[in-house]
Amino acid sequence: MFCLCLSLLSGCVQQEIVDDINLLTAIGYDLEEDDKVIGTAVVPVYDAEGKVSNIVYEAETRASKELRSKFNAESPDPFVSGKLEVALYSKKLAEQKGIIKLIDALERDPSIGSRVFLAVAATDVSEMIEAKYGDIDTGRYLSEILEHNSDRGILAETNFHSFIYSYHAIGEDPFLPLLVLNEDKVKIDGIALFKKDKMVGKLSDEYLFTFKVLKQKFSTNDVFTVNLNDDIYASVFNIKSRRKFSFENLNEVPEVTIHFSITAIIKEYSGTNITPAVIKEIEARMEKDLKKKSEHIISKIQDLNADTLGIGREVRGRTRDKWSNKRWDELYPSIKIKVVPDVKIRETGVVE
């Protein structure tokens, strides 16, 4: 009687019992010669002792949901995508085809979370997914690298939500972290700059910190090192950064000034004594360094006509009625963007 009841009841909705499904945690897309997309997916398998092994599936496809049925054909349990952590796109795919069609499937699927990480792989995607990273599931490994770096590190805040936010936004272009596989480790190698959904250029990893400073307000525990001269250097940490825009001549050709103020604490100093003069010097050095790097970033994105910093959106928020998308597109590469850094060292550590 009881069992009868249960079997009747269980007919109603689709069950997804947690140990009878294949949880996709990372998926990667690569572009092959004849315009075909190869999808690679990884599924963690937990044994009773809690050890993890990863199984990789590969299939070629046009629509990304088609992938799932191809994977299902060779898997003992059905695939579900609700626990997807990372989606990787090969550099080639991002540069040549654009990724919005693949992303659209993620956007439409209610089971995909907003905190999924998207990234561009500079090296081969399937290799990155197939690589063994120790006793951990690959998706989680990749997502944790991105997660802690964007939460507290030098990577500007990025996830699925912020990508589609800036993709759709007028006056802003998205960016994604750029990953490389280095032997058996994955490393954040820089920032992939997008124009709409196509990758148009990259910033190398030495600009990561400066990019974050330009992009958002944050505080981080990461260390920033300043060279005072050849053998004396100082490291600062516990950095708090705030950023502000100011504009002039908004209605004609806007002139933009980006102010940012940074406070930090000295963690390491290779010289002998930290005197107020030294602090002044460190501050000045940092300002100079940041300014140089900022100017490089800005000239690069202006050259690429990619408004990664969202300056268009800022201008739009300050102009009434006069805004026009087309005009801005033409204007953007040539507007003047100035950077005014302001660095303050607050503490010098626990020793004098």
Place this chain on the structure above:
Amino acid sequence: MHAKVEEQFKISPYLVFFLVHSIQLGVGILGFQRVVAKTAQQDAWISVILAGASLNIVLWLMYRILRNKEGDVIWIQQQIFGKMIGGLLGTVWIVYFLAMSATVLRTYIEVVQVWMFPKMETWALSLAFLILTYYCLAGGFRVVAGICFFGVVLPMYLILGILFPLEFAHFYNLLPVMNHSAKDILLSAKDMSLSYIGFTTLFIYYPFIKNPQKSYKWAQFGILFTVLIYLMVMVTTLVFYSQEQLEKLIWATLTAWKIVQLPFVERFEYIGISSWAIVVLPNICLSVWAAGRAARSLTKMKQRPLTLFFLLLIFIATILLKGRTEIDVLNDMVGRVGFYIIYGYIPFLFIVNLIYERVKHK
């Protein structure tokens, strides 16, 4: 003859706050942002306030119509317009209430089907809800008011879910303020008012309130609270999404919940959708009750068989409605009728009633 409501079945005036608020807050709030922000864009929050403020006047009109009367609107209409026209207008109310409950129920089922259980049978969930509704209604109006009360109090924790997306807020999205013409903002306000409808059930349960005129301030508070909640959701939505992104989102609130991540739970939207059943249930209960009560004062039949019949009707309606477009059409229709009732019929009734009272006094 008109049946008076026994003292023991009446409710305290403060409960009107919950009755008014709970029926305004239905499935609409899960996805009203897209429609409202379509014309006014970043100024949509002004429309939310404007539409809310206009309700203040409507509510005053309603209380003015009901003042010194011991019956519900059905009875008043029959007094003013006579048996025939009054009866016809009464039928319109009944159909309106029924359509309202069917819309809410079907839309909620759709949300469940799209977001949680694609294979969920419409009839199964609909049946479960209607059984609950009947069980609630069989306990009388006090129980209906009770479920409205808990329907407001218990899901309060969902407000937290609205605050979490602020971590990714871009407040400059609200700029430039007031960059739209008054016409655009009013158009959005009109769209917004569709979310606010439903509190017209007050016309039916008014005789069930102890010291009804004292409940006026509670009703106003109820509306104010609704406006505050809608405003909060709207502002959160505007700063969380870019405008062009929002235009694509059918259920912006639910999508925003996806970003919530707590140490013990991820993906808040599943909790939100499930908990929303407690918000939806009072909605259905109150409007079906209102339909039943209205039919009772119209036909002098017993409320129990009438209610059962109505529940059957709603059940059939929810099964027959299939897919996004049909549900959208129904939503739109009910919204439009509600709009005309609130801003057209109620002022009209107010004027007619005023004349009627003058004439009668002479």
Place this chain on the structure above:
Amino acid sequence: MFKWLKKKKETGVKELPDLIALFSESKDFLQYEFPQNPQPFLIYYLKTMVDDNTLHRDIMPYIKKESVQTLEDLKAEVPIENIIITDDLQKINDGLLHGSVVIRPGKGGKECAIIKAPVNFTRNVSAPEVEFSVIGPKEAFVESLDNNVNLIRKRLPVENFKMKQIKIGKLSKTKVAVLYLEGIANEENVNTVIQRLEDIQIDQINDSSYLAQLISDNANSPFPQLIDTERPDRVASVLGEGKVAILADGSPLAIIGPTTLVEFFSAFEDYFLNWIIASAFRTIRFVAVLFSLLITPTYVAVLTYHYELIPKDLMATLISSRREIPMPPILEAIFLELAIELLREAGARLPTKVGQTIGIVGGIVIGTASVEAGLTSNVLLIFVALAALGSFTTPVYRMSNTIRLIRFPFLLFAHLWGLLGVVIAFCFMLIHLLRLTSLGRPILEPLYPLRIPDLKDALIRLPFSFQSKRPVQLQTENTIRFKGAQAKKKNDFDE
């Protein structure tokens, strides 16, 4: 067993000898004659119901006295009050059955003297077992009505303490007492109770719980609607609030009403502790109950449908704990819940010492073994054990039974529709509770209808200075309990 009674009905006893003949069929019925007396008396009694001491010390010597010639003489001499001289057969019958000695002049004559000499075997007042408290009085009710009323009256020495008595039960003829404070308790509540008690049609009342079931507002609800307590101090306290108490002879439990749902989760010990600590404990109890009710259904719902909800750090633990288990989560959960219920039931039916052993054996051995055998996951085992613990924190035994029972429908709904099912089951329970009343008063009060003054002693217990008014819910005739302390002036530091 009660053959004689049936026969009486069939034949119809008209004369005293018929009655005597009826009783004679019972072995413990004794009749003696004292022929040596100048006035010979016949004496009848039920040996099992009469106190030997009273009989031999207070009755026998006077019968043998020469001066005693008539029943009137006897009445004057025997040092026992309330001797009735009557020829009413019904009274004689009742007297015999309740332990009286019936004396009849030997020469005949219809009149008899009924002398009360009942024997009372009751246990002594002992410490409460079900509602044990570390602090506070250690008295519990016993099986004697008089004794129990005494325990309460000692705590309420006021003249408006009223006791109404009714006899209920065709066979058991149980004395039932309704206690209340006149001028405080709402007349309507008292009348409702008396009315409902009078309407009861039943043959036997063996315990006051019979009454609780018979007079409850909705007998088909799993939720109790009246509290039963074994603590005289609790009864005295709620009488002071304006509630009504019902006691039955032969039952060590008093029933109190009208009551509210939150009262089922308040232990009387809460009043012995400092209000901050008491409030904290109460809060813990509510959390425990909610936890106990919802944790296994949530487990089933999440593992069956909502894998997305599981944080990624927990995923590995959950999946690997379930890896080897062949059953779906619902069967796993029901299996464990049933195991716990079995343990509880076995423990309750067995003598205390054996029961404890069963508890340990069951808890440790079965639990560990079933995890190792791959029947259940260890995560669920923890949840189920915690849920069981949670349900035991409820101070009123009846309520903790209810909570354990209603977990099963929640489980089924969780299996059916996941979290949505849990919410729907919760809505069902909520509406049920909204409809439920206790002696006509809504049981969810003070939450709904919201009565803010009554919240002072609901989810938390505020200090006594806040408790100067009686609960609104009871609609008492005198709402002031005591005059609140006068507002203290705010002093500056060190003044």
